[in-house]
């Protein structure tokens with residue numbers, strides 16, 4: 030049931046979507062609007078600070094967190110097309126301010142209304158279907174932060190099931206990390222490569238032509254590996270499919286300058 | 290090394306968090322031996338508990354043979370010796386009940402006492418059985434040497450259905466009622482095993498290859514027998 | 517001291533990734549431990565509630581550690597045993613040696629003990645003319661191969677059966693050289709026979725302790741082989757090596773945690789042997805040791821107490837975090853370079869050997885969170901690793917290049933307008949470098965990434981640039 034009043038939703042674009050895949054941002058807006066939300070995009074956004082946080086630079090992470098809190102706390106909801114950035118705001122912002130009660134309270138208030146896109150659509154907006162078509166077989170990778178920090182598991186599958194023409198097949202170890210891990214993939218490239226190669230092999234084994242996930246970090250990693258191995262599996266963000274905006278090439282595919 | 294003792298203890302006191310409740314809370318907790326959470330499977334009526342013990346012990350690769358009465362023990366033991374092609378020799382716990390049985394000592398050489406290196410089969414009596422995992426609870430003592438359960442290749446354990454309980458905690462309550470812990474309490478769940486070579490499970494690592502449980506269960510519904 | 521090769525983690529890991537034998541061995545973990553743990557946890561509806569309780573029990577105990585240890589000591593003494601307190605590895609080794617000398621011991625059998633590994637007891641005993649014999653099959657194998665364990669519950673998980681046969685042939689020279697040793701069963705039988713002699717000949721048996729029970733002064737070991745029991749019941753003296761955080765209040769408390777241990781570790785409903793030892797043999801007993809010594813070792817634990825790392829002291833060494841860790845699964849235990857590998861090692865090792873030595877360990881994680889999700893004691897392993905990264909950053913232990921990159925990035929990220937401009941340029945540049953392929957194969961400054969994968973090219977214009985244009 031949608032409430033009569035349209036909630037004001039601030040889109041947290043995420044730095045990777047902004048830079049690599051604006052389509053995901055537009056897909057998110059389309060989905061949110063279709064779910065009855067008034068979407069705004071605060072100008073003063075850069076990054077959630079996770080790279081700094083996970084590198085042990087809490088000082089920088091706190092500075093970025095303060096500016097995110099400042100820019101986003103005035104909305105009814107904050108939604109990010111990423112479990113990782115969503116998790117950062119929802120789970121880790123409050124931790125960052127363990128010794129600053131004032132900021133901690135603000136961070137907690139923001140955390141309470143921050144959601145990952147697909148789980149927001151299903152759990153908060155009670156969406157159980159989308160109007161989209163996609164002809165093909167897809168497999169879905171559960172990104173770690175979304176899955177284990179935010180409980181994103183059934184929601185994308187539920188909505189994908191309503192996409193006309195789409196068939197979902199699960200790959201083995203769908204819940205196993207793809208090896209991205211933010212800076213991990215450049216600090217320990219061999220281990221990361223080992224992991225992503227395993228992930229791509231499992232996904233390809235299903236015969237699915239498309240690999241979807243809800244986090245651009247993982248998607249870039251998996252798409253990069255698919256391309257390097259020359260596999261014919263197209264990789265893209267789940268929001269593109271759900272918003273019926275998946276007609277362009279997948280990540281890292283030819284004609285990459287395509288834009289909506 | 291009492292300097293070390295003082296150093297460690299005073300350090301522990303110094304760094305303890307303020308969530309600490311103090312000595313009284315500790316004494317209270319040690320005195321109050323209330324079970325925490327006991328799984329539902331360990332809280333079944335008597336018959337289900339006994340059958341559950343049997344099922345779980347079998348799952349752990351023990352061989353369970355139900356007998357009606359202690360008098361049936363010698364025959365059951367002889368059958369096990371035969372089936373395993375063992376020489377007719379037995380290291381037996383010096384337990385009054387076992388000693389009083391009608392053993393045919395011309396047919397089997399029985400030595401009462403602890404197990405020695407050459408013993409192939411050991412016979413002892415369980416203190417209790419724990420149904421939740423098919424576990425035997427063995428309490429060491431003058432009539433129950435612990436070696437019987439570890440040195441021989443085969444370990445035969447007599448367990449009365451009356452001594453089967455649902456949960457580990459029930460076993461502790463029984464033992465406390467008897468006056469506290471012996472030197473050794475062995476929880477035994479199936480025969481010895483190891484998966485240390487290529488993660489392949491093999492039975493009989495250092496302890497017994499075979500664990501036989503003679504379950505004295507006069508009112509079992511099914512006819513007595515193995516498994 | 518066991519050699520610490522943690523500083524060489526990267527090189528260790530690279531070598532491990534191309535070691536075909538090791539990779540095959542690591543493959544067994546997924547079909548074995550992982551699947552069985554999942555099944556065992558699913559079969560016990562109370563599993564998660566037990567995890568909550570287990571956490572509570574340990575939190576409470578750790579908050580009152582001095583009191584519970586003192587109570588434990590009193591009970592051990594009452595039952596005729598002796599407690600020895602040791603601040604560090606050296607004191608613990610000396611204590612063992614003193615006990616050995618007093619008993620006139622020539623040979624010592626050992627049950628598996630991670631604390632024994634931590635204090636490098638075997639080397640020390642050997643140097644002092646005492647033969648230590650590991651009796652857990654896996655520990656025996658790695659002792660013969662003279663290497664450290666690669667897993668905390670399956671120490672020889674990296675070794676294949678051919679390598680075991682090789683080690684046995686080299687060690688058991690009194691046996692016929694042409695004996696067949698192809699089958700694991702033959703290997704096991706040989707180890708059993710050889711170790712039987714050692715068990716019977718040993719003067720002292722040393723075991724670890726999975727738990728200490730304050731209520732009764734008991735020590736607890738959990739095994740599947742029965743080696744720990746033979747170790748402690750046959751010799752005249754039983755020595756227990758335990759770190760101070762192993763204590764729990766009562767038999768009821770240990771029962772709660774035992775319901776989690778085997779299920780989390782091997783996926784068994786219960787381990788084969790769980791043994792509670794209280795004092796030496798009693799007057800009328802027919803077997804059991806005449807002396808019972810418990811060595812209580814601090815070795816860095818008290819420094820963790822009262823800090824956020826106190827949570828790590830709940831660890832029951834089940835190994836679930838190793839089994840489920842994709843990084844451990846890729847590189848195995850030796851890459852971590854010391855006694856404790858995997859996620860638990862990544863938190864513990866920096867405390868025990870120094871963060872400067874072990875700084876790679878907490879970094880070598882994607883923070884996928886799988887370890888925390890399976891840890892029976894609900895230890896927030898990624899969170900603790902992150903705190904170690906924070907320390908490393910504050911102590912400027914992180915690599916200068918990474919530090920510089922982070923500083924540059926954070927300078928830009930803290931200035932939204934500048935950030936937008938830089939992102940717009942980056943998006944355009946990368947897109948045009950990607951060209952029609954939509955994909956980059958080479959990119960300066962991104963060697964790590966490019967080594968194993970291409971870089972998908974951006975669409976061309978940033979989201980923010982497009983959005984601003986539309987809003988106009």
Ligand code: SF4
Nearest residue numbers: 831832834835837891
């Ligand atoms: S950290 Fe948790 S999962 Fe890892 S060994 Fe310790 S108790 Fe087990």
